[in-house]
Amino acid sequence: MIDFISYPVSYLVLGAIAIFLRPKFANTIGILSIISSMLCLSIVSDSQVLNYQIMSFNNVFYQISDLSFLFCIVFLTIGLFGKIFSIYRENCNEKGYVLLYIASALGVVLSGDFLTLYVFWEAMAITSTFVIWSTRNQLSLDSGNRYIILHLIGGLILLVGLIGLYGQTYDLTIREISLNTWYSWFILIGLLLNAGAPPFSQWIPDAYPEGSYSSSVFLSAYTTKTAVYVLIITFAGNSILIYIGIYMILYGIVYALLENDIRRILSYSIVNQVGFMIVGIGIGTELAINGTSAHAFSHIIYKGLLLMSAGSVLYITGKRKCTDVGGLYKTMPITAACGIIGAFAISAFPFTSGFISKSMIVESSYIEGLEIIWYFLLIGSAGVFLHAGIKFPWFVFFHRDKKLEATDPPIFMLIPMVSLSFICIMIGIFPNLLYILLPYSVDYIPYTGNHVVSQLHLLLFSGLAFFMALKYLERTLTITLDIDYLYRRKYTFIMLIFSKIVYYFVSILENLKQTKINKKLYLIENTLLNQSSISVMLSVITIIIILVFLLNI
Amino acid sequence: MKTRKNIIYSIFIIISFTPYLYLFYDFKKVKFSVDNLVGFYPIYGFLACVGLIIFAKLLGLVLKKDEDFYD
Numbered sequence: 342m343i344d345f346i347s348y349p350v351s352y353l354v355l356g357a358i359a360i361f362l363r364p365k366f367a368n369t370i371g372i373l374s375i376i377s378s379m380l381c382l383s384i385v386s387d388s389q390v391l392n393y394q395i396m397s398f399n400n401v402f403y404q405i406s407d408l409s410f411l412f413c414i415v416f417l418t419i420g421l422f423g424k425i426f427s428i429y430r431e432n433c434n435e436k437g438y439v440l441l442y443i444a445s446a447l448g449v450v451l452s453g454d455f456l457t458l459y460v461f462w463e464a465m466a467i468t469s470t471f472v473i474w475s476t477r478n479q480l481s482l483d484s485g486n487r488y489i490i491l492h493l494i495g496g497l498i499l500l501v502g503l504i505g506l507y508g509q510t511y512d513l514t515i516r517e518i519s520l521n522t523w524y525s526w527f528i529l530i531g532l533l534l535n536a537g538a539p540p541f542s543q544w545i546p547d548a549y550p551e552g553s554y555s556s557s558v559f560l561s562a563y564t565t566k567t568a569v570y571v572l573i574i575t576f577a578g579n580s581i582l583i584y585i586g587i588y589m590i591l592y593g594i595v596y597a598l599l600e601n602d603i604r605r606i607l608s609y610s611i612v613n614q615v616g617f618m619i620v621g622i623g624i625g626t627e628l629a630i631n632g633t634s635a636h637a638f639s640h641i642i643y644k645g646l647l648l649m650s651a652g653s654v655l656y657i658t659g660k661r662k663c664t665d666v667g668g669l670y671k672t673m674p675i676t677a678a679c680g681i682i683g684a685f686a687i688s689a690f691p692f693t694s695g696f697i698s699k700s701m702i703v704e705s706s707y708i709e710g711l712e713i714i715w716y717f718l719l720i721g722s723a724g725v726f727l728h729a730g731i732k733f734p735w736f737v738f739f740h741r742d743k744k745l746e747a748t749d750p751p752i753f754m755l756i757p758m759v760s761l762s763f764i765c766i767m768i769g770i771f772p773n774l775l776y777i778l779l780p781y782s783v784d785y786i787p788y789t790g791n792h793v794v795s796q797l798h799l800l801l802f803s804g805l806a807f808f809m810a811l812k813y814l815e816r817t818l819t820i821t822l823d824i825d826y827l828y829r830r831k832y833t834f835i836m837l838i839f840s841k842i843v844y845y846f847v848s849i850l851e852n853l854k855q856t857k858i859n860k861k862l863y864l865i866e867n868t869l870l871n872q873s874s875i876s877v878m879l880s881v882i883t884i885i886i887i888l889v890f891l892l893n894i
Numbered sequence: 895m896k897t898r899k900n901i902i903y904s905i906f907i908i909i910s911f912t913p914y915l916y917l918f919y920d921f922k923k924v925k926f927s928v929d930n931l932v933g934f935y936p937i938y939g940f941l942a943c944v945g946l947i948i949f950a951k952l953l954g955l956v957l958k959k960d961e962d963f964y965d
Contacts, residue, residue, distance in 0.1 A: 595950045
């Protein structure tokens with residue numbers, strides 16, 4: 342019994358159960374369970390290890406290091422502020438799912454062996470899908486469906502890799518894995534899919550903006566960053582990650598420039614920012630790993646802030662596209678101020694949290710003498726300002742005044758925004774607040790003349806380029822095609838290939854649908870079975886993966 | 895469009911002060927040959943952004959579709 346008390350995840354799960362039983366008190370229960378989880382995390386000693394023997398495996402549920410402590414702290418912090426932000430949200434089930442989502446993300450970070458990690462990994466995919474579905478409209482149902490299928494396939498790839506790992510070494514403790522065996526590639530691909538790596542980066546902007554105004558704050562924080570955490574431990578220092586990261590940086594910028602949906606712009610910038618972290622993992626020196634962890638921390642904070650300000654705009658005006666809003670700084674001044682602080686933090690202006698973390702990654706590439714990589718990181722730094730730093734606040738809060746009736750959101754939505762802005766600036770001015778939490782000792786000084794001057798020069802001229810090219814950046818009512826064309830568009834090449842197999846499976850599913858389905862299962866029936874063509878096509882892919890796996894054995 | 899012009903003018907005014915930032919820049923601490931050059935960061939940042947915008951525009955010509963494309 343004492344074990345459960347000292348395990349932070351259990352409070353969140355209990356809280357979620359309590360919310361489902363007593364939806365009336367959802368807000369209080371949610372906030373209290375996160376606070377008690379935080380207390381538990383800070384009280385329980387670092388040396389304690391919680392493990393259970395399940396079947397023949399030794400499952401380590403609780404094993405904390407400096408790195409996992411950093412991630413736990415920031416996960417719970419954004420969880421707490423997000424919970425306060427979502428107080429006015431009426432859908433109580435969503436609040437329960439969110440708690441379970443936080444619990445599973447925390448479970449991944451705290452786990453000490455791959456089996457426990459895998460269980461929480463899958464739980465994270467499922468709970469986050471329920472968070473997306475909680476918006477309860479057709480768009481969120483569809484995109485949640487695509488999201489979960491992609492993630493289950495990613496989970497399957499990871500599982501295949503883990504089975505291989507166990508088969509070869511009989512050891513599932515989480516440790517560094519070298520990329521010279523077939524199963525390590527499976528593990529890497531499974532992890533990278535959750536990080537939003539190419540070619541499937543597209544799931545982030547597809548799924549996250551379909552969450553409700555409050556839930557996209559949570560969605561942005563956990564899935565990609567747990568992947569970053571596991572990658573730091575398992576694959577640090579593999580140079581292939583550098584190139585993947587650079588692709589993600591550029592992908593995020595270019596697609597965000599073409600995008601019209603406010604929260605989708607911010608989702609593309611998640612891909613971009615995670616790209617910086619992946620580059621840091623690929624470089625793999627102590628400074629780079631420190632920079633990656635610090636950047637994950639500050640990224641979660643300012644991305645939460647940005648999505649809160651976008652969520653406030655959605656909550657107040659009901660508009661989600663850049664073409665529909667504009668000139669909101671007059672009517673929503675506090676939201677605008679917080680959004681601008683978040684935008685400055687993401688573009689790493691000096692004296693914001695982004696500056697002290699991102700410059701570590703850039704500096705590590707500089708010290709290692711990776712000249713080409715360094716050039717790309719500079720392009721990335723300038724491009725972040727272009728697509729998230731100015732584009733987001735400019736088209737939402739300034740630009741043409743659409744004369745929308747709006748006010749600042751109610752007080753409990755303002756408190757978390759103002760607090761997160763405060764944290765962004767505090768960390769920026771006193772970087773040691775964050776540096777003491779990092780896994781390695783830090784002898785890095787962010788505020789040198791060279792760092793500040795070079796960053797200011799980059800950003801100012803990037804801003805100049807934005808306003809000079811403003812005519813060409815006007816938003817249009819369009820979407821941009823991506824890899825999802827292959828499985829969203831009907832009758833494309835792949836669809837035709839699989840059509841016969843699809844037909845066969847659809848007939849089975851049709852039979853299934855004729856059986857009496859409980860009304861409560863309406864949601865699942867509506868999403869999974871109606872979209873059988875997609876799911877069947879992707880399940881064919883999973884069969885191919887399993888075949889590859891069997892051939893390897 | 896008047897605001898846009900005003901913003902560009904004010905950015906130019908800010909930029910006219912940027913050369914003074916080099917007072918804080920230590921040219922002895924640089925490692926690569928390029929960041930030894932005066933004006934490397936501003937020009938590189940500007941060109942990078944223009945390049946990204948042009949690339950995005952070109953990509954948009956091919957990949958942009960109407961919003962109801964998948965419906």
